[in-house]
Amino acid sequence: MIEIKQQIEETLKGILLQRGIQRERVQVEIPTDSQHGDLTSNIAMQLSKDLKSNPMEIASEIVSSFPKDDNIAKIEVVKPGFINFFFSDKYLFTVLDRINNDENYFNLDILKGKKYIIEYTDPNPFKVFHIGHLYTNMVGESLACLVEALGASVVRANYQGDVGLHVAKTIWGLMEMLKNESRSFESLNNLSLEERMRYLGDAYMLGFKMYDDLKDEKIISQIKDINHFVFCMFIPCIEKREYKFDTVLVKEIYFKGREWSLEYFEKIYRRTGTKFDKYYFESKMGERGLEIVMDNIDGKGENLFTRSKGAIVYEGDESKGLHTRVFVNNEGLPTYEAKELALPFRKYEDTEFDKSITITADEQSSYFKVVFDALSQLDKELAKKSEHISHGMVKLPGARKMSSRKGQIIEGEWLLNETAEKVEQLMHSSGKWQRDQLAGLSESIAVGAIKYAFIRVGIGRDVIFDFEDSITFDGDTGPYLLYVYARCNSILKGADFKYSHQGHIEVNAYTKELVRVISRYKEYLVTASLNYSPSSLCAYLFELGQTFNTFYQNVRVLDSKDRDFLLSVVNATAQIVKHGLNALGIGVVDRM
Template identity: 40%
Template sequence: MYYLPELLRQKIGEVFNNLYSIEITDFSIEHPTHANFGNYSTNVAMIGAKLVKESPMEIAEKLAVKLKSLPITFDYNSAVYNVFSEVTVAGPGFVNFHFSLDWIKYVLSQTLGAKNCLNASSISTVYSNKVVMFEYTDPNPFKVFHIGHLMSNSIGEALSRLIEYQGAKVIRVNYQGDVGMHVAMSLWGLMKRMEEDKRSIADLRILSLAERMSYLGKAYALGATRFKEDADSSSEIKELNKYIYVVSQKRMVMDDQWTPKINFTSRIEDIDNKLMEKIDTLYKEGRSWSIEYFETLYKKLGTRFDSYFFESGVAEYGYQCVKDNIATGIFEESDGAIVFKGDKYGLHTRVFINSQDLPTYEAKDLGLAFIKYDKHPYDFSFVITANEINEYFKVVLKAMSLINPELSKKTTHLGHGMMKLTSGKMSSRTGKIIAGDELLNSVKEAVLGQIKIQNVVFGEHAQDITADKIAVASIKYSILQKNIGDDIVYDPEKSLELTGNTGPYILYTNARAASVLEKAGACRYSVDELFGMGFEVRDEEKAIVSLLGEFEEYALKAGSELSPHVLSGYLYSVCQKFNSYYSEVSISSEKDECIKSFRLHMTNCVTKVLSAGMYLLGIPIVDKM
């Protein structure tokens, strides 16, 4: 389909240059807020008034006359038609463009002709034909996959699809922390709990995956609390952390044919072989359970990753990278640790190798950047995390810029807001945490309850699948309707409402349109046949079809601005207009076959656009509710 914003910009610039012999590019093209002002509007006359000695209204009038004589046209079935039926002027100097009925019909034909509206856009953007990496979700084995991970996953998957729509090759990666103090806290708590509960590893193996993960989550909460509150426990956990690096390295040697770069065993003064063996067993089991558990959630959320990276695999690389750059002056020794003096650059000073000679999160993230690029050479890389570590990433990226400026330029950190419930911010350290699957399952149960009340008839398997999809839509849409940096208070009841700006409302509108099409059957006339017929099209219908024709524009904008809420807002507008129209106008029972065919084609286009838009947001669609 023709991309009107670009065509308009070219035509307006050309006409202004013809009139005044001045090239002008710094003007906007927008959709007016009121239908009386047309479908597109430009402020070029007001911008141009600063360059020529005429008022904005005088310039606008001249432009309108010239634009009418040099219309933007489109070809269809070997005939040429005008895109706009009118070009008008409004104070204080806007030039407004109104779609022709022929263009409305053309939009229907192109939307219906597209298989699913999801072919990569032909409009060139900064991401077109580039390799773009998105790192997102990043849950930690041995800890619960919480609602914060749901937020990162929802944003990362939506951005991945939006950038793919622009013709980029997108690489999805997931970085998971399988070594570090959180693992030490978890395994320390696990050993304590197993001792108190008189449970062996064999006893835990027979539990369901959900039960095993719940046990691990509580073990982490115990370890984190005792680490903070008890000095002896804290010392034990710090010592345990050294063992974890040894057993993780051993696993990499055995499973991944890893060649060690650091002798972690030398960090332990008196090795307790029995403890080492116990940690080895618990570490392998807990890591395996966690990864299996995460995969069940990725499948439910509709996410698939191209590569997985683990802290155990980047720790040694990051450690060596820091060591190699002490001599360059990028890193400095301080109180037995190695630090990056961020205060030189208006940032925090942070430790990259601690006093126990182990790499910190900072060193690992530094090493990760190089490893990701080695495996998947990219043009752009985005790392999506909560914005509470924005300052942390500024330090890591600054250090990276001094080591490898080009890689740093390719890398962007996107910090999203926090997801909260009515009880406030969650904390996995206290155990007051909402697990991702727990939230999904609770919302699903609420959906099943609504289905029962409304007496909607499904097959048993279909009902379960539909409830899963609505639950995912409820949560994901609540996240994606907001600016990425905004905090979100998730209200399960409001998020399931079938009115208002919710995921289920979008799904319900699609199901309503699909039901109309199913009941009506085949259209009497095709869109091609309608082109040669004269019949009345209501203003509401023109408004709906015009909005449907803007799908590509909003999808591109959402990707280019890294703002999924731009697309979700557009889909909500489509639903509002269609539902308002549906409540007032007969579609399938219309007597005039031309009008009925037009309305059914329009309804079909609504389902296509909603399905395509929700796909780009990473949200499943349903045809029955």
């Protein structure tokens, strides 16, 4: 459809140019109702004001000048001035033929030669990997797959906060727990990885309680000293202090705890199917961020930063909706902002990207606006290539907004496990599967169910994840589309066919409507990719699934005189469902 859409756009521009009207772009799009054609344009209504003429008359004049085209069966004008284009059977059969016989049909090169670096997930070592991280991971993977589908080269990046007060709170809490339990740190190696992570989580909660809730001044001072010591391990220029704790133990806890966290995160990435190409850490960005700030203060460089109450701040332009943020705190330590400011420079040195995208929760939007504003004054070109995409929150029905700080936390692994268990129960209850057949299958379906439930909602809106609604095989769900693919495979199993659209074939309304929907796939894929809108591709795939099921209920395929043709329709459906789900980061299963 992309090619014929561009052809119609160019033809319309040519018709207008013949009348002395020059338009850089003529909008042609897929109508919301297929009764209004396969493509539609409102160009006549756009011109009516300038031409001071009735849009219906303008539309009729344009249509009368439109050259005959074998790919277009009919062009109609409808009120208040739309021009609707209906594809011919010849065109639809050609699309079907290409999907079945052209191995390069899905190869798009719109973004060929472009390099993207997409940063997503970003969990913090020493803290729980919660469902918010799982959400960011799945949104990020879908966007990475979408731009790859248009030919882009994608570097998947993960930026992790391995320094900061959360680390110091965990280390302090862990030392307290070990002391109270008369336990050695080495003994934790005997625990499973999951048990060690829970131990770190409990340690963080203890540190948080003493620092943030009880505000114990003595303990606050101890935690700040640990934080200072950890920063000094990575930034030599920071002036060291006299520390009253066992620095050898703190260093051991830090590196082991970090190692455990990263190992645990990798376990989750294997389940979600994410393979990162680059890992960045705040510990490696601190020194660079501090240098950038100090090189642009006190009249030096761009003089972006100012001193305030012992700290160094960036004063945001309030007219742009920006606020003042601290880049170096009053202890001389670089904040998240300073480290984030260093990151684009490091990414570009590593990849020479054409586009850098960072995906986080919406609550970080104001923070990124300030950082990117500062970046734009240091390197305009780098700032132009960098973009922040924010998403909403993910919640379970009845659950409050979660916070690992206060212990209101829903672990990402818990959601994966719970969903897989519910999928397994649902499939086993059907009587078609034994438990021992379901382990890997239920995991794949569960991951697909969660991914689809997350990305079918527009990025920026909150997601309410309901188990029953998300794993059902009916409705707008991942399992529904996986079942459509499996059903297509079942029909095609053992059926040899070769389709060519030569000759006359009677096509009923159910079949033709399915082929029409099939023909639109690449247009929706391109739109979803360029607009960073996986939800729009989800909507298309759901429409395709519904149209296929209507076809399946009303058309006998295997015993039809047009068997090969109908099998080619089923095969095209299967290929598009698979390609579309893969472009969203969702793997398919052959049987369900």
